[in-house]
Amino acid sequence: MPAARFFVSGRVQGVYFRASxxxxxxxxxxxxxxxxxxDGRVEVIASGPAExxxxxxxxxxxxxxxxxxxQVLREEWSAAVGEGFSVG
Structure with a gap:
């Protein structure tokens, strides 16, 4: 499965961003x-169908x-991604 890591910047902390x-x-x-x-950004790692x-x-x-x-920066991710979707 393809995977990607995203770095999201702006007003993204304290606004229900991770849970959403x-x-x-x-x-x-x-x-x-x-x-x-x-540094105020949110890091999102996701794996699944490309679409x-x-x-x-x-x-x-x-x-x-x-x-x-x-801003949203995207890069390919090759490390294993666990089951489910967690918020940390």
Whole structure:
């Protein structure tokens, strides 16, 4: 399965971003995780069908209503991704 890591910057912490990402990822059948980084960004790692990853990438560009996304960086991910979708 393809996998990707996303770094999302803007007003993305304290606005329900990680939990909303988990809801979107689960609805798309993706595995992975979302966590806050010390620099204010959110890191999202996701694995699943390429179309679902692209849909998640598009959603991350907007995020939940209270968020303000300034930038989404995407890179390929080759490490194992666990079962389910966790928030850390």
């Amino acid at each position: 990402t988990r809801e979107q990822a689960r609805a798309l059948g993706l595995q992975g995780s979302a966590r806050n980084l010390d 679902a990853l692209e849909t998640l990438a598009q959603w991350l560009a907007d995020g939940p209503p209270a968020a303000r996304v300034d």
